[in-house]
Amino acid sequence: xxxxxxxxxxxxxxxxxxxxxxxxxxxxxxxxxxxxDRAGTLKLPTTRDEDWRFTDISPLAKLSFQPAxxxxxxxxxxxxxxxxxxxxxxxxxxxxxxxxxxxxxxxKARDLGLTVTDLSSTAVSSHxxxxxxxxxxxxxxxxxxxxxLNTAFLHDGALVVAPRNAAVDAPVHVLFIATQPEVASHPxxxxxxxxxxxxxxxxxxxxxxxxxxxxxxxxxxxxxxxxQVNHVRIQRDSPQAFHIGHCAVSLAHASRYRSVxxxxxxxxxxxxxxxxxxxxxxxxxxxxxALISGxxxxxxxTCIDHAQPNGISRQLHKCIVDxxxxxxxxxxxxxxxxxxxxxxxxxxxNLLLSAKARVDTKPQLEIFADDVKCAHGATVGQLDIExxxxxxxxxxxxxxxxxxxxxxFGAEIIDRIPVASLKQRLERTVFEQTxxx
Amino acid sequence: xxxxxxxxxxxxxxxxxxxxxxxILKGIDLTVRSGEVHxxxxxxxxxxxxxxxxxxxxxxxxxxxxxxxxxxxxxxxLEPEERARAGLFLAFQYPIEIPGVSNxxxxxxxxxxxxxxxxxxxLDPLEFEDFVxxxxxxxxxxxxxLDRGVNEGFSGGEKKRNEILQMALLEPRLAIxxxxxxxxxxxxxxxxxxxxxxxxxxxxxxxxxxxxxxxLNYIVxxxxxxxxxxxxxxxxxxxxxxxxxxxxxxxxGAEHRAAVEAEAEA
Numbered sequence: 022x023x024x025x026x027x028x029x030x031x032x033x034x035x036x037x038x039x040x041x042x043x044x045x046x047x048x049x050x051x052x053x054x055x056x057x058d059r060a061g062t063l064k065l066p067t068t069r070d071e072d073w074r075f076t077d078i079s080p081l082a083k084l085s086f087q088p089a090x091x092x093x094x095x096x097x098x099x100x101x102x103x104x105x106x107x108x109x110x111x112x113x114x115x116x117x118x119x120x121x122x123x124x125x126x127x128x129k130a131r132d133l134g135l136t137v138t139d140l141s142s143t144a145v146s147s148h149x150x151x152x153x154x155x156x157x158x159x160x161x162x163x164x165x166x167x168x169x170l171n172t173a174f175l176h177d178g179a180l181v182v183a184p185r186n187a188a189v190d191a192p193v194h195v196l197f198i199a200t201q202p203e204v205a206s207h208p209x210x211x212x213x214x215x216x217x218x219x220x221x222x223x224x225x226x227x228x229x230x231x232x233x234x235x236x237x238x239x240x241x242x243x244x245x246x247x248x249q250v251n252h253v254r255i256q257r258d259s260p261q262a263f264h265i266g267h268c269a270v271s272l273a274h275a276s277r278y279r280s281v282x283x284x285x286x287x288x289x290x291x292x293x294x295x296x297x298x299x300x301x302x303x304x305x306x307x308x309x310x311a312l313i314s315g316x317x318x319x320x321x322x323t324c325i326d327h328a329q330p331n332g333i334s335r336q337l338h339k340c341i342v343d344x345x346x347x348x349x350x351x352x353x354x355x356x357x358x359x360x361x362x363x364x365x366x367x368x369x370x371n372l373l374l375s376a377k378a379r380v381d382t383k384p385q386l387e388i389f390a391d392d393v394k395c396a397h398g399a400t401v402g403q404l405d406i407e408x409x410x411x412x413x414x415x416x417x418x419x420x421x422x423x424x425x426x427x428x429x430f431g432a433e434i435i436d437r438i439p440v441a442s443l444k445q446r447l448e449r450t451v452f453e454q455t456x457x458x
Numbered sequence: 459x460x461x462x463x464x465x466x467x468x469x470x471x472x473x474x475x476x477x478x479x480x481x482i483l484k485g486i487d488l489t490v491r492s493g494e495v496h497x498x499x500x501x502x503x504x505x506x507x508x509x510x511x512x513x514x515x516x517x518x519x520x521x522x523x524x525x526x527x528x529x530x531x532x533x534x535x536l537e538p539e540e541r542a543r544a545g546l547f548l549a550f551q552y553p554i555e556i557p558g559v560s561n562x563x564x565x566x567x568x569x570x571x572x573x574x575x576x577x578x579x580x581l582d583p584l585e586f587e588d589f590v591x592x593x594x595x596x597x598x599x600x601x602x603x604l605d606r607g608v609n610e611g612f613s614g615g616e617k618k619r620n621e622i623l624q625m626a627l628l629e630p631r632l633a634i635x636x637x638x639x640x641x642x643x644x645x646x647x648x649x650x651x652x653x654x655x656x657x658x659x660x661x662x663x664x665x666x667x668x669x670x671x672x673x674l675n676y677i678v679x680x681x682x683x684x685x686x687x688x689x690x691x692x693x694x695x696x697x698x699x700x701x702x703x704x705x706x707x708x709x710x711g712a713e714h715r716a717a718v719e720a721e722a723e724a
Contacts, residue, residue: 406518411554414514415568415624416542416575425567429558433607436558 040088041176045146049175052157056172063166075349075381076291076320081263086205086235088174089116097123100198103227106442108194110137112179115198117206119177123196134187135220140178140209151182156211159241159269167265171207171239178209183218183248192221192253192440199258202232210240214248214276221251221439226258228286233261236287240268244276246300251279251439255447258286260315270296272303281437283447284311284319285454291320298325298332298360306335309350310434312454314343314374324353325367327360327390336367339434341427341455342378350382354397358389369399372430374455420457427455459660460680464491467529467632467663468513474523475512482508484688485524490632493660497674497699498667500685501707506667507551509685510636514548515541529631543575547630549621551637551667555609561620562604565590569627593626597653614641615650622653633657634665639673651676671703684710 113123130137162169311319340348412422431451515538526533570580
């Protein structure tokens with residue numbers, strides 16, 4: 022890996038762009054071109070930017086990352102371990118590239134009443150009118166370098182469309198596997214839940230290597246009236262990786278969005294989730310868990326924007342921080358002047374397992390309506406002595422009691438994942454990672 | 459039930475304890491033999507719950523004097539978990555909620571820890587499920603409670619049932635029930651007390667800590683002790699509880715003061 026300066030870092034990141042094959046859709050090519058232009062004018066954020074105050078991503082600029090090369094040697098046996106039993110439909114991307122041989126066939130989705138396909142496939146042309154109003158429209162890149170870069174690299178990606186009134190219980194699993202060190206990939210998802218539909222998506226970032234690489238992901242989720250979306254996002258990138266994730270959710274009338282995001286991996290990770298309750302009676306539940314140790318940094322920024330009346334939002338964000346790791350949470354709740362009768366609660370709870378662990382948490386309420394119910398709170402601390410005593414009074418040793426409570430702290434979030442096998446797998450991860458002996 | 463040849467389970471002598479430097483227990487003497495049911499009554503702040511917590515080993519309470527012997531062990535030598543494994547059980551006044559840990563997992567951990575102590579086989583999740591479901595019938599508990607987080611979102615009555623369920627699983631030699639009747643409606647009280655009665659044998663003992671006589675209609679005590687200002691000021695039989703119910707606590711205090719003054723003059 023060579024050392025480069027910040028601007029040449031961007032140049033190197035953009036290097037692979039001109040080689041992307043053009044899409045038959047003119048607007049698609051235009052979107053990509055304007056993102057390239059925009060990326061060229063934006064700078065890498067520093068800790069002087071308020072939004073990046075605690076998250077120093079300068080180590081990212083010290084390394085040079087190439088676009089990923091095509092991978093041909095990977096076998097199904099290498100990746101099957103990541104599959105979810107419950108998922109009827111699976112899209113697999115390796116270092117950003119769509120892998121049809123590991124993915125379920127598009128007709129399987131069709132049988133279930135969904136459209137699930139790769140964004141670069143020819144099938145996309147036939148959905149052009151469905152996609153055009155949404156792709157790149159929710160996750161704006163005017164002021165966001167990483168979203169601009171992702172959009173500049175728009176090629177492969179996951180497209181999920183749940184047509185009107187389609188209800189599918191089995192989750193759609195979108196699996197992004199990192200296999201090459203020193204590369205940057207730009208995963209992209211677009212989920213459109215048409216009116217009255219119900220769908221579950223699992224966005225899953227995993228790795229087969231321990232090296233440094235960049236994952237720069239953008240997800241856009243659109244809920245039309247009365248639609249319901251369950252969104253699970255698991256980030257288990259390599260301990261040396263950089264993960265930048267951005268998710269924009271737009272909620273229409275009486276739609277319901279529930280998400281659980283879990284950050285386990287990456288040396289430095291940043292996840293921005295913006296949910297806009299754009300019509301009356303929309304509802305969202307946004308929960309998160311960061312479980313980090315060593316010298317990891319996990320930064321979660323969420324913004325829940327109540328733009329219309331009678332919206333409901335619920336948020337519980339938890340961090341378990343061990344070693345010299347550092348967790349950041351910034352949770353903004355915006356209640357605009359028209360958003361009367363908004364009902365919003367937010368809670369940030371943090372558990373520090375070592376003296377060097379650090380958490381910066383900032384719940385942020387901005388309320389411009391007068392008839393609202395908003396509650397928020399943040400706690401940072403160690404395990405509760407009353408809880409410890411309760412368990413010890415039932416015969417559990419100090420260590421067993423501590424392990425159980427630490428596990429429980431994380432499991433409260435994991436429990437909310439509506440996919441049993443994934444839940445069990447992550448509960449084991451939490452238990453193993455926090456266990457002391 | 460009082461038996462002639464029963465053995466002493468618990469012996470408290472001159473127990474003094476403080477919380478944050480304030481003395482709450484000011485010299486408690488109490489002897490509990492196997493097969494007996496004791497009720498400790500008293501107004502709020504008399505030190506009843508402090509006594510229960512000190513027995514269980516809560517570290518917010520500092521013992522400043524006296525001794526407690528439990529089945530021949532110096533209780534102060536034992537950590538809370540060792541006390542539990544030795545057969546001492548406290549049913550909490552306010553059971554703790556632990557979201558994220560299923561009740562069945564928690565109950566099995568506790569059960570297996572105590573089983574291991576007695577050199578008995580541990581139960582795997584399936585075996586335990588059958589075992590615990592039987593015990594739940596005793597308390598008329600819905601099996602759904604196994605899948606929920608420990609006490610999470612349980613009503614007051616459900617939490618108390620869950621405490622007695624733990625007692626049923628752990629089969630302690632000495633069970634201290636701290637205000638188990640509070641928050642129970644009359645039906646729940648009957649079910650819970652009925653469960654406790656079924657667990658009472660000639661080899662174990664129960665100490666009920668309560669404010670009201672109500673529970674003692676169902677679990678009939680052999681001894682009733684009245685606590686005030688950190689001391690046991692009167693001990694009697696079950697009829698003492700009925701006296702307290704009709705006459706209140708004041709007369710006991712007055713009687714005690716008179717006795718103390720008489721002693722001072724003599």
